[in-house]
Amino acid sequence: MSLNYDQVIEKYEPTLGLEVHVELSTKSKMFCSCATEFGASPNTQTCPVCLGLPGALPVVNERAIESTILIGLALNCSIAPYSRFARKNYFYPDMPKNFQTSQYDEPICVNGYLDVQIQTDDGDKTFRIEIERVHMEEDTGKSLHVGGSTGRIHGAEYSLLDYNRAGIPLVEIVTKVVPDTGKYAPQVARAYVAALRDILRGLKVSDVKMEQGSLRCDVNLSLAQINSGKLGIRSETKNVNSLRSVERAVIGEVIRQANRLEDGERIIQETRHFLEESGQTRPGRSKEQAEDYRYFPEPDLVPVVPDAKWIEELKKTLPEKPADRRKRLQTTWSVPDKEMAAMVNAELLDTVEETVLLGADPTKARSWWLGEISRIANDRSVMATELISVKDVAQVIALISKGELTDKLARQVVEGVIAGEGSPVDVITKRGLKVVSDVSQLMKAIIDAVTAQAETAQRVREGNIPAAGALIGAVMKATGGQADAAKVRELLLKHLGQ
Amino acid sequence: MSIRDNASVMSEALDKKEISAVELTNQHYEQIAAVDKDVHAFLYLDKEGALAQAAAVDKKRAAGEKLSPLAGVPLALKDVMTQKGIPTTCGSKILEGWRPPYDSTVVTKLKNAGVIILGKTNMDEFAMGSSTENSAYGPTHNPWDLTRIPGGSGGGSSAALAAFEAPLAIGTDTGGSIRQPAAVTGTVGVKPTYGGVSRYGLVAFSSSLDQAGPCARTVLDTALLHQEIAGYDSKDSTSINQGVPDVVAASKKLDVKGMKIGVVKQLAGDGYQKGVEDKFNEAVAELVKLGAEIVEVSCPNFEYALAAYYLIAPSECSSNLARFDSMRFGLRVGDDGVKSAEEVMNLTRQAGFGREVKRRIILGTYALSSGYYDAYYGSAQKVRTLIKQDFDAAFTKCDVLVSPTAPTTAFKIGEKSNDPLAMYLNDIATIPVNMAGIGGMSLPCGLAAEDNLPVGFQIMSPAMKDDRMYLVGGALEAALLYKWGKPILDFAPKLVGSK
Numbered sequence: 001m002s003l004n005y006d007q008v009i010e011k012y013e014p015t016l017g018l019e020v021h022v023e024l025s026t027k028s029k030m031f032c033s034c035a036t037e038f039g040a041s042p043n044t045q046t047c048p049v050c051l052g053l054p055g056a057l058p059v060v061n062e063r064a065i066e067s068t069i070l071i072g073l074a075l076n077c078s079i080a081p082y083s084r085f086a087r088k089n090y091f092y093p094d095m096p097k098n099f100q101t102s103q104y105d106e107p108i109c110v111n112g113y114l115d116v117q118i119q120t121d122d123g124d125k126t127f128r129i130e131i132e133r134v135h136m137e138e139d140t141g142k143s144l145h146v147g148g149s150t151g152r153i154h155g156a157e158y159s160l161l162d163y164n165r166a167g168i169p170l171v172e173i174v175t176k177v178v179p180d181t182g183k184y185a186p187q188v189a190r191a192y193v194a195a196l197r198d199i200l201r202g203l204k205v206s207d208v209k210m211e212q213g214s215l216r217c218d219v220n221l222s223l224a225q226i227n228s229g230k231l232g233i234r235s236e237t238k239n240v241n242s243l244r245s246v247e248r249a250v251i252g253e254v255i256r257q258a259n260r261l262e263d264g265e266r267i268i269q270e271t272r273h274f275l276e277e278s279g280q281t282r283p284g285r286s287k288e289q290a291e292d293y294r295y296f297p298e299p300d301l302v303p304v305v306p307d308a309k310w311i312e313e314l315k316k317t318l319p320e321k322p323a324d325r326r327k328r329l330q331t332t333w334s335v336p337d338k339e340m341a342a343m344v345n346a347e348l349l350d351t352v353e354e355t356v357l358l359g360a361d362p363t364k365a366r367s368w369w370l371g372e373i374s375r376i377a378n379d380r381s382v383m384a385t386e387l388i389s390v391k392d393v394a395q396v397i398a399l400i401s402k403g404e405l406t407d408k409l410a411r412q413v414v415e416g417v418i419a420g421e422g423s424p425v426d427v428i429t430k431r432g433l434k435v436v437s438d439v440s441q442l443m444k445a446i447i448d449a450v451t452a453q454a455e456t457a458q459r460v461r462e463g464n465i466p467a468a469g470a471l472i473g474a475v476m477k478a479t480g481g482q483a484d485a486a487k488v489r490e491l492l493l494k495h496l497g498q
Numbered sequence: 499m500s501i502r503d504n505a506s507v508m509s510e511a512l513d514k515k516e517i518s519a520v521e522l523t524n525q526h527y528e529q530i531a532a533v534d535k536d537v538h539a540f541l542y543l544d545k546e547g548a549l550a551q552a553a554a555v556d557k558k559r560a561a562g563e564k565l566s567p568l569a570g571v572p573l574a575l576k577d578v579m580t581q582k583g584i585p586t587t588c589g590s591k592i593l594e595g596w597r598p599p600y601d602s603t604v605v606t607k608l609k610n611a612g613v614i615i616l617g618k619t620n621m622d623e624f625a626m627g628s629s630t631e632n633s634a635y636g637p638t639h640n641p642w643d644l645t646r647i648p649g650g651s652g653g654g655s656s657a658a659l660a661a662f663e664a665p666l667a668i669g670t671d672t673g674g675s676i677r678q679p680a681a682v683t684g685t686v687g688v689k690p691t692y693g694g695v696s697r698y699g700l701v702a703f704s705s706s707l708d709q710a711g712p713c714a715r716t717v718l719d720t721a722l723l724h725q726e727i728a729g730y731d732s733k734d735s736t737s738i739n740q741g742v743p744d745v746v747a748a749s750k751k752l753d754v755k756g757m758k759i760g761v762v763k764q765l766a767g768d769g770y771q772k773g774v775e776d777k778f779n780e781a782v783a784e785l786v787k788l789g790a791e792i793v794e795v796s797c798p799n800f801e802y803a804l805a806a807y808y809l810i811a812p813s814e815c816s817s818n819l820a821r822f823d824s825m826r827f828g829l830r831v832g833d834d835g836v837k838s839a840e841e842v843m844n845l846t847r848q849a850g851f852g853r854e855v856k857r858r859i860i861l862g863t864y865a866l867s868s869g870y871y872d873a874y875y876g877s878a879q880k881v882r883t884l885i886k887q888d889f890d891a892a893f894t895k896c897d898v899l900v901s902p903t904a905p906t907t908a909f910k911i912g913e914k915s916n917d918p919l920a921m922y923l924n925d926i927a928t929i930p931v932n933m934a935g936i937g938g939m940s941l942p943c944g945l946a947a948e949d950n951l952p953v954g955f956q957i958m959s960p961a962m963k964d965d966r967m968y969l970v971g972g973a974l975e976a977a978l979l980y981k982w983g984k985p986i987l988d989f990a991p992k993l994v995g996s997k
Contacts, residue, residue: 048600052821054593054701055580055602059735087817089866093839098820159839161825294866296875299705299814301735 005251008223008258009183015231016178016185016250017220018129020196022171022206023139023213024067029167030138031058031101036169038212042162050167052096057300060085064136064169065108065304067205069314071171072109072134074199074321079311083108085136085298090291093159094141096166102137104295108304109134114199115323116191118184119341125184129192130176141166171206177231185221186250193217193246198322201350210241217246219274221253223261232257233267237281240274248279256281329353333362339370346370351385358394361401368393372411376418387418395424403484409433436483439491442475445483446492449474460496468492501525501997502987505571505665505719512570515559519552519570523614525997526572530616530663532995538638539648539658541577542585543617548572555612567722569612574664576655577618578625579710580699581605588701589623589633589651592850593828602699603731604668604710611726616664619654623852624819625675625703627651628924631915632854639911640683642951642990646908649679655713656683661993666723667713672703673807674904674928676711677940681903681954684942684986686720686971687713689928691961692935693738696731702818704811705736707932715987717941717971721749724964740962748965749972755789757970760896764800765927765956771906773946777953778902781943784977785900785970793896797888799881803930804922806881809865809874810933815855816862822850857918886934893960898970901927903940903954931958939967941975942986952986 003011029036032049048056072079086104112131117124142165147157173196181188197208197215208215217240222232235257240249252274257267272281320328326349330340333356343349348369355365369384373393377384396413399405405413405428416427428434436442449471450457459467468489475488499511499522511517527545534540555570575581578588580598582605587593601609608615622632630638630653638653640646641661648657655667656679669676671689680687688711695710702708712723728742761782766775786792824830824846825839832845851859865874892899904924914920931938936958943955955974959966979985 048598051826053598053600053827054586054588054596054821055598055699056600057698057734059733089817089820091820091823091840091843093823093825093843096821096826098823099817158835292868294817294863294868294871296813296817296866296871299736300702 002259003255003262005255008254011226012223012258013226014181014185014254015222015224016181016189017234018175018189018192019218019220020173020193021216022173022200022208024064024169024171025206026061026063026067026169028061030061030064030136030169031167034167040164042164045164046166050096051163058101060301060304061169065306066314068108068134068136068171069306069311070203070205070318071173071200072112073315073318074203075112075114075131075134075173077109077112077131077134079306080106080108080110081305082106083304085301086295087298089294092140094143094161096141096163100137100140101298103135107133107135114192114195116188116195118187118191120184127181127188129178132174132176134171134173137170137172139165139168139170185254186247189219189250190243190247194243195322202319202322213241216241219246219249219253221250221257222267223254223257233269235267235270235272237272237274238284245274245276249274249281252280335366339366342370346374348384351390354390355394358391360394360397364397364400365393368397372414388414392417392424399424403437404435405433406435406484408481409435434482436479437487442483442488442491445475445478446488446495448478450495457496460498465498501529501662504716505568505714506722508571508665509567512559519555519614520549522570523548523552523572523616526616526664529997533661533993534663536639536644536993537641537657537661537663538636539574539619539654539661539663540617541587541620541635541654544584544615547584548614548616552614558612566611566726568666568726570614571666572614572616572664573608573666573668574617574619574655574658575605575615575668576621576652576670578621578670578701579604579668580701581615584618586618586701587635588625589621589635590850590852590855591634591829592822592846596828600699603696603733604727605699607727613666613726619658619667621654622651623855624701624815625651625670625672626854626858628674628678628921629914630654631911632852634852637911640908641993642683642908645910647682647911649682649908651675652679652713656680656685656687659683659685659713659715660987660990662996665714666719668710668727669713670700670708670710671932672707672811673932674925676713677928677938677954677956678904678924680713680940682908682952684952684990685713685715686717686939686941687711688720688724688939688967689931689937690724690728690964691738691937693736694742694962694964695728696734696737698731698733704814705818706814707811715985717968717975718746718749721745721968738962743963743965745965745968748968751969752973752976754785754970754973757790758793758896759785759790759970760793760795760892760899762800762899762901763794763796764798765901769905769923769926770902771946773948774902774906774953777944777946778955781955781974781978782900785974788973788977795892795895795899797892797930799884799888800930802881803885803933804926806878807929807933808861808922809878810882812858812862813865813875814862816859816866819855819859822847882933885930889934889936898966899958901956903927903956907946907949907951907953927956936961937964937967939971941971943978945989
């Protein structure tokens with residue numbers, strides 16, 4: 001019988017290690033001036049350098065170095081006064097030179113950390129993830145294997161190669177082993193990648209789109225018996241492409257490894273691939289037969305020797321840390337913990353902030369984005385921000401505060417904007433959704449209601465204020481829901497001498 | 499004006515419109531047609547392109563445009579430098595049919611200067627060799643004696659100069675491939691300071707050692723070409739961002755009075771042919787007559803230079819040559835729609851690379867392997883540092899260092915082709931310069947008594963002080979010319995059909 005996660009975790013202690021590859025959003029490639037735009041026609045963004053033609057030589061992109069140093073600083077790393085590129089030699093058709101220019105024993109940033117917070121049974125807890133290194137390298141091209149059943153190279157009829165991605169700057173961020181997470185390993189892994197992504201986004205060095213592969217995570221995981229004082233043999237699950245998948249990959253590997261150990265089998269040091277559908281992993285190539293990469297210093301490039309003054313200047317340009325920013329916004333907006341967490345998890349913090357910056361009330365902005373808009377987004381499985389712009393939401397909120405829209409009307413306006421009927425103002429005009437605030441028109445409806453429900457009106461006159469509800473309802477109905485309910489109430493009570 | 503004249507003389511004649519660039523170019527193609535079937539200096543001739551280029555220069559000159567001194571002068575380009583649209587083979591089957599889509603920086607500079615590129619010259623495959631016998635397209639023959647090697651790897655370029663097929667040539671020098679061919683053909687060749695001439699478009703053998711440089715029949719011609727091709731290039735990260743030393747002025751100065759010239763103790767003795775040592779010593783005596791002071795210097799770590807070189811160069815080449823995999827250019831073998839990409843890569847590399855190239859790829863792959871890296875590549879790098887220190891110490895005592903360029907004169911074709919170690923020893927005196935990244939020149943210093951073949955005299959100068967070797971070389975050349983009464987190439991037997 002196989003053990004489930006909870007059973008495993010009573011017996012085994014997981015140890016994590018995370019390697020994150022980030023594509024930098026520099027305009028040009030790591031070692032040449034080719035464009036890096038995503039989605040261009042195959043092989044249109046290439047030159048002798050990134051195609052590895054004979055005689056071509058690399059020249060380092062200064063912006064890529066700057067971005068890497070910024071990442072290192074944001075992760076509390078030391079910036080090496082002297083670092084070098086190295087060649088990682090192996091043959092693969094989508095790698096033009098049959099070596100990858102990377103960094104090996106002399107990376108540019110070392111020894112940093114990132115604190116991440118997760119919710120545990122005992123409340124919030126902070127885990128410090130130590131960063132071993134942050135280094136630069138170039139991406140490879142892309143192979144498309146055509147024919148065959150698997151879409152993999154084995155069994156394919158032929159392969160197409162696109163070198164547009166070859167030479168795009170990559171930064172690899174490698175953690176030290178992360179011990180003592182216990183059963184929270186999956187959450188810690190997820191929180192780390194999420195926190196890292198927020199930092200990278202804040203630095204504006206990458207568009208960090210996991211679904212497009214501009215941020216990819218390799219999850220290293222090993223298990224050991226609790227209190228054994230040993231480290232188990234690790235597996236490396238490659239290219240996990242969403243936060244949820246990171247969490248699931250850890251769970252999947254914990255369960256798989258534990259059940260192998262339970263069955264008396266050993267864990268093989270190997271790379272594995274994550275399967276989105278099942279949450280399990282399948283074996284890739286075994287590292288025991290791994291190639292010898294024959295690293296040696298890249299003789300075509302000079303060492304990277306960043307000026308200390310420059311590093312100090314870069315330090316000054318670092319944006320506020322995401323955790324600090326969150327604290328600040330929570331206080332300024334007076335958001336309860338739970339709602340704050342909901343906003344962060346829904347990845348709507350930036351959006352809400354932008355809406356507030358356009359003049360919206362923070363509470364309103366939050367409730368619109370996390371309420372109505374998120375509901376529709378969830379129904380349609382899209383991002384809330386893909387449905388409606390921050391500007392339109394801010395405008396709707398402004399119209400509400402001005403009394404030109406009721407909440408109910410506003411929902412219809414938002415719905416219209418999402419349906420593509422134009423701006424909020426367009427929708428209001430087209431659908432005729434203006435609030436009826438004309439006193440004479442409202443008074444007419446009030447008098448009608450009072451006449452129709454004389455008994456109720458009498459009770460209100462006698463001081464039974466809650467009874468006014470029925471009359472307000474009738475007025476609202478008479479005005480097709482477009483009356484400002486507060487205004488109706490005010491006029492009605494006044495009319496009935498209250 | 500004849501094709502036997504120096505480039506500087508041709509330049510003057512062109513300037514005075516005594517001859518047009520088209521005429522001069524045609525004369526050289528006639529000479530090539532007459533002698534190259536015997537010499538085999540060229541792998542490819544771009545007659546159409548060269549004549550169009552020459553016509554363009556003539557037109558500019560007629561219009562009174564200011565031209566570079568070498569505008570209209572023909573040149574032979576070693577087949578390791580890319581030239582847009584022109585086949586570039588590096589002497590290898592694996593690149594057969596490849597036409598690069600871009601110009602190397604050296605070629606861009608030559609084109610801008612109006613230098614006429616006649617064609618591409620033969621070489622040892624990927625510049626690995628000292629005899630040009632390793633070319634996949636057959637050996638080049640030494641114009642002094644067609645049964646002998648013209649040196650290597652740049653034997654095509656040196657032979658083209660000695661056979662008057664071109665007055666100027668471009669070579670590349672990783673361990674002596676410019677200087678040793680110059681030595682055995684009675685011509686002049688310079689390996690500039692590493693980083694002095696851009697490597698962009700030079701198909702790499704060993705990136706940290708490779709350096710393109712000028713070849714010609716006189717020191718001044720070499721300097722004129724040096725001036726055109728040298729200088730910082732933003733496309734080559736290892737290029738030096740400093741002004742080019744005035745090598746032309748240095749070549750014309752002819753004054754070495756008071757200069758301190760160091761004779762390297764380790765680059766003599768065992769393995770050096772007697773006639774080579776005699777001519778070298780006579781040249782040193784000439785320098786003394788000119789007022790130079792001779793200092794004997796010791797560079798104890800030179801002993802390990804060859805061994806370290808044969809770890810570093812193969813290591814880098816094993817990685818540099820990985821890109822020749824049939825995927826994007828050049829030869830492709832076994833692509834039958836059934837074999838995998840990996841199998842096609844293997845078959846292509848098996849068929850496309852020659853024995854010496856494979857030998858060095860295997861050596862380098864081994865030296866970089868995990869577990870061996872420190873002992874081999876790591877130790878070799880330490881030796882490299884020690885050699886640099888030897889040079890640094892020597893240059894505190896003298897302005898330049900001198901030695902014979904090669905231990906022997908030109909040997910017979912086939913004599914050493916089955917003995918790689920004997921072949922490697924040819925570069926024993928030239929390799930230290932590459933290991934330290936400094937400048938080195940070879941110029942002829944006479945004919946060895948035992949075989950009447952040219953002997954090369956090597957001058958080594960500190961990094962970015964390339965002008966010093968031109969200064970000493972120019973003065974020595976003038977003294978020897980006076981002594982001999984005519985240029986050394988006039989002592990060579992006339993080739994059949996030659997003008």
